[in-house]
Amino acid sequence: MRRVFRWDSILAGVVAGYLASLVCSAVLGAVMLKSTIAQETVPSIISGVSFLSIAIGSGYAALRARWAGWLHGAATGALYIVTTILISLVLFPEPLSMVAVLERTVIAGLVGLVAGAIGVNL
16 A cells, blocks of 8 residues: 555644634633633743644644654644644734744644654554
8 A cells, every 4th residue: 555645634633723722712711711810821821722732633633644643743733833824914914023933833843743643653
């Protein structure tokens, strides 16, 4: 059997990541409504939700691909963050630092790589 790069698994992983982000954001919103979380911690919490969503989506993509989980996971993480940045640029047009974009893409790819390596073995 010839193994190929599975774009369908990567796209499914990105969608799963966005769904996880939606659920996590709803839970976070409910928690923030009922508690007194300091405003300074909100950006860190949002980044955590984003990276958790990337991990979930990357694990799912690797599980669907059934091979090269690290590769499918890294591609899912990078595609997730790139689409998120593009959507944010459309909705909130403001200047972005290319260094920050590159940094977030690399971190997302690494999170995806680890999650994919774990997800392929589930």
